[in-house]
Amino acid sequence: xxxxxxxxxxxxxxxxxxxxxxxxxxxxxxxxxxxxxxxxxxxxxxxxxxxxxxxxxxxxxxxxxxxxxxxxxxxxxxxxxxxxxxxxxxxxxxxxxxxxxxxxxxxxxxxxxxxxxxxxxxxxxxxxxxxxxxxxx
Amino acid sequence: xxxxxxxxxxxxxxxxxxxxxxxxxxxxxxxxxxxxxxxxxxxxxxxxxxxxxxxxxxxxxxxxxxxxxxxxxxxxxxxxxxxxxxxxxxxxxxxxxxxxxxxxxxxxxxxxxxxxxxxxxxxxxxxxxxxxxxxxx
Numbered sequence: 001x002x003x004x005x006x007x008x009x010x011x012x013x014x015x016x017x018x019x020x021x022x023x024x025x026x027x028x029x030x031x032x033x034x035x036x037x038x039x040x041x042x043x044x045x046x047x048x049x050x051x052x053x054x055x056x057x058x059x060x061x062x063x064x065x066x067x068x069x070x071x072x073x074x075x076x077x078x079x080x081x082x083x084x085x086x087x088x089x090x091x092x093x094x095x096x097x098x099x100x101x102x103x104x105x106x107x108x109x110x111x112x113x114x115x116x117x118x119x120x121x122x123x124x125x126x127x128x129x130x131x132x133x134x135x136x137x
Numbered sequence: 138x139x140x141x142x143x144x145x146x147x148x149x150x151x152x153x154x155x156x157x158x159x160x161x162x163x164x165x166x167x168x169x170x171x172x173x174x175x176x177x178x179x180x181x182x183x184x185x186x187x188x189x190x191x192x193x194x195x196x197x198x199x200x201x202x203x204x205x206x207x208x209x210x211x212x213x214x215x216x217x218x219x220x221x222x223x224x225x226x227x228x229x230x231x232x233x234x235x236x237x238x239x240x241x242x243x244x245x246x247x248x249x250x251x252x253x254x255x256x257x258x259x260x261x262x263x264x265x266x267x268x269x270x271x272x273x274x
Contacts, residue, residue: 012243015185033193037174037181044174048152054232056170095191105242106149 016099022135023076025096026089035091038098039064042125045109046118059118061087067122073130090126097129153236159272160213162233163226172228175235176201179262182246183255196255198224204259210267227263234266 019025043059064087068074077089097103103125111128112121156162180196201224205211214226234240240262248265249258 012247013182013185015189015191017191028191030191034181034185034191035193037178037193041174041178044171045150048150048171052152054152054154054165054167054171054236056172056174099191110149 013099016096019096019135022073022093022130022133025093025133025135026073026077028092028096029088031092031096032088035088035093035095038095039091042094042105042108042112043118045105046112046121049109049113059087059091059122063119064090064122066119067126070119070123071126071130073126090122093126093129093133094122097125097133100133102129102132150236153233156233156272159210159230159267159270162230162270162272163210163214165229165233166225168229168233169225172225172230172232175232176228179231179242179245179249180255182242183249183258186246186250196224196228196259200256201227201259203256204263207256207260208263208267210263227259230263230266230270231259234262234270237270239266239269 017024017028017031019028025031039059040057043063044056047055047057061083065074065083068086068090073089073093074086077086081089094108098105098108108125111124112118115121115124154161154165154168156165162168176196177194180200181193184192184194198220202211202220205223205227210226210230211223214223218226231245235242235245245262248261249255252258252261
């Protein structure tokens with residue numbers, strides 16, 4: 001089965017790479033660069049919601065690598081990949097799901113705030129992105 | 138006239154400060170912090186569209202302060218405000234317009250890419266945000 005996609009979003013973001021597998025997404029350096037900016041906005045909106053006032057912060061690699069492990073996606077990557085590469089993988093999949101129109105920012109922030117910790121929230125977003133992107137491998 | 142707002146968005150982002158004037162928005166430190174993350178995502182999506190592949194980058198204070206001047210909004214701020222505070226003001230208004238549901242990210246990126254330079258694109262977004270937020274002072 002090919003990844004489900006929203007033609008409107010793909011038209012809007014024609015630069016989205018054609019990833020054939022989930023591993024392609026998790027190891028795409030370009031997606032990780034854009035994913036960093038995307039994830040920082042999600043995390044900032046999460047903190048803003050938690051604290052009740054606008055805030056800005058970077059989601060650190062500790063939180064994101066933990067989320068990747070909790071979601072089971074860590075197992076798809078080579079053993080020797082360090083924490084920063086694991087965080088990059090999480091950021092890549094998060095932004096890929098958004099570029100493909102599989103989620104929205106408001107929906108993602110709402111989901112994040114429902115969890116005990118940011119790591120658990122991001123883990124839930126990653127599991128959801130994996131499920132919705134429908135890669136068969 | 139009170140600022141136009143989208144009740145759905147305000148419900149989604151209840152932390153949005155109640156700004157009574159455009160100056161309130163431009164000088165809100167909390168909005169600037171969140172606006173930094175928001176503006177970096179816009180700028181990264183703009184670069185991604187321009188180069189045809191996902192990219193991540195920070196919108197620097199030179200571009201944003203230039204955009205603030207070009208939009209005429211610089212005149213609403215004190216004379217001695219430095220370039221970084223001018224960039225903060227631009228970021229605050231950009232994210233404020235989005236939080237209020239006056240624009241979307243896809244719409245903003247589309248508008249940005251229509252201009253010759255990023256500064257001109259951001260200037261256009263700021264003028265639009267000012268108009269749509271309908272502050273009478």
